[in-house]
Amino acid sequence: MQPAMAQSSLVEEFTAAAIQAVATVQVIDRSPANLCAAILQAVGDASRILYAPPQELPASLFSEFAADPRVRADATPEEVVNTAAGVTEAFAAVASTGSVCIDVSFERTGIVSLMAPLQVAVVAAENIVPQPRDLFRADVLDGRGLKRDFVFVTGPSATADMGPLVRGVHGPHKLHIIVLR
Numbered sequence: 001m002q003p004a005m006a007q008s009s010l011v012e013e014f015t016a017a018a019i020q021a022v023a024t025v026q027v028i029d030r031s032p033a034n035l036c037a038a039i040l041q042a043v044g045d046a047s048r049i050l051y052a053p054p055q056e057l058p059a060s061l062f063s064e065f066a067a068d069p070r071v072r073a074d075a076t077p078e079e080v081v082n083t084a085a086g087v088t089e090a091f092a093a094v095a096s097t098g099s100v101c102i103d104v105s106f107e108r109t110g111i112v113s114l115m116a117p118l119q120v121a122v123v124a125a126e127n128i129v130p131q132p133r134d135l136f137r138a139d140v141l142d143g144r145g146l147k148r149d150f151v152f153v154t155g156p157s158a159t160a161d162m163g164p165l166v167r168g169v170h171g172p173h174k175l176h177i178i179v180l181r
Contacts, residue, residue: 010125010128010129010130011125011128011181013096014094014095014098015027015098016098017095017097018098018154018155018175018177019098020098021154021155022155022175023098023154024175024176025176025177025179026038026176026179027125027181028178028179028180028181029181030061030124030180031061032060032063032064032065033064035062035065035122036064036065038178039065039122039178040068042085042118042176043120046083046084046085046118047070048070048075048082048083048084049068049071049072049084049086050079050083050085050086050087050108050111050112050116051065051071051073051086051087051088051112052088052089052109052111053107054088054122055103055106055107055109056089056091056124057124061180062122071087080111081115083116084118085117085119085120086113086114086115086116086119086120086172087120087122088102088112088113088119089109089121089122089123090102090121090153091123091127091144091150092127092129092135092141092144093128093129093179094129094130094132095129095130096130096131096132097132097152097154099153100121101145101150101152101153102121102153103148103149103150104149104150104151105149106148113153113172116172117174118176119172119174119175119176120177120178121153121176121177121178122177122178123178124179124180129141132152
């Protein structure tokens with residue numbers, strides 16, 4: 001575990017880098033009520049919300065959110081394509097780039113993180129590392145970066161392959177990150 005001062009510094013660096021990458025970031029105290037309120041604020045009036053239960057964070061932390069009638073943990077294929085928001089855990093984040101790390105091989109996390117126009121990623125502050133290379137070390141986060149298939153998500157999906165920058169081509173149009181203190 002990182003000392004509180006170092007962790008606070010990483011959260012600040014991460015937040016600044018994520019905002020520069022056109023993501024929105026909210027840092028909240030860890031509780032089911034705070035997390036539910038933050039997620040519901042981020043998704044606004046979405047009529048359906050995809051949800052991939054977490055692998056690392058306690059499921060009880062998401063209990064109030066999961067009780068909302070709009071939340072679908074086992075959405076049908078049609079619901080998946082026609083849903084405005086998706087909520088997933090990020091098992092880690094990178095301070096220098098503002099990236100969240102999404103485990104695409106865990107249950108429905110990959111689908112939920114890519115299909116909805118708004119992705120809400122929830123990450124624990126203590127799982128923010130300084131550099132991307134830190135995730136490929138066995139002595140960082142118990143080697144979790146070496147034990148899973150994951151993607152770095154830095155801001156909303158964007159491409160300039162065919163001309164001007166276009167957002168939301170390969171995935172979500174917006175990325176909202178909730179950091180749990």
